Amino acid sequence: NSHSLSEEEIDEYADGTVKLRNPNIELMDQDILYHVALGSESHDLREMFGDVKFVCMGGTPKRMENFAHFIMDEIGYKLPAGTQLQDISEFSYRYSMYKVGPVLCVSHGMGTPSISILMHEVIKLMYHAKCIDPIFIRIGTCGGIGVDGGTVIITEDALDGHLRNSHEFTILGETVHRPAKLDKKLARELKSLASADDPYDTIIGKTLCTNDFYEGQGRLDGAFCEFTETDKMNYLEKLRDNGVVNIEMESTIFAALTHHAGIKAAVVCVVLLNRLNGDQVNAPKEVINEWQQRPQILVSRYIRKVLAQH
């Protein structure tokens, strides 16, 4: 019939493996994933990564190492006798990567350029390894807008600095926009796994993605500031009126690249401070460390639920 399929419907017809929307790759003798210290000929990527179902990424190497140990306990995964968890990308000196059975834990650094490089290589890794329907989840930190520190936020829509639900690329000197779409169903499912017993809130809302932590997020405490506190508050209130509940620095590119690759994705961040009350991140280190486990706990509930269904 003349009914045309939406992009979501077309995804369901795929065999689940990650398709590369780049014809050049299969014509190459080898593909070196330089920044994660892997290669399609130097490593048997299918053997090493073919069973990956979840790709969890977060900013820092340490947090992702902690998550790898945590998820190992949670899913009851046993490393082969006599082996230890290893940073697969150790010798890139750029990112760290740990594999715990079906869960790949990768650090992505701060901001768009850093996570963008990593995502090109991890999406190609999924392709070379022939992974079936991998789900990507970013586990991060953020500033809240009218939301207290310790709250967990699942991103509903990722907005750029102009409040557009897309990511702006500059390619060959041209501006290109790609939709920053996350999987709404996945977001709702994650939200449903928040427990009434959790001693903190888990909410869904819009996320602003910026290219800077200081002036770019309306902070008064950077090395420079050429706006007033009133300008700042007007801006934050405008964000809030548009449904924005948090600010971080990777969600639009993360959403745009996963969507472009046909990969289901979600962003789950913990709030480090309520930006309506200040700019400095001044919660004690132990408190922040505990807060950073909260997105991991939610994602682990999701992973366990999915694994239990198979």
Ligand code: R2B
């Ligand atoms: C959240 O925290 C980092 C800045 O402190 C940045 O990577 C982000 O998105």
Ligand code: URA
């Ligand atoms: N990460 C951000 O990008 N902004 C904050 O305010 C806190 C963490």
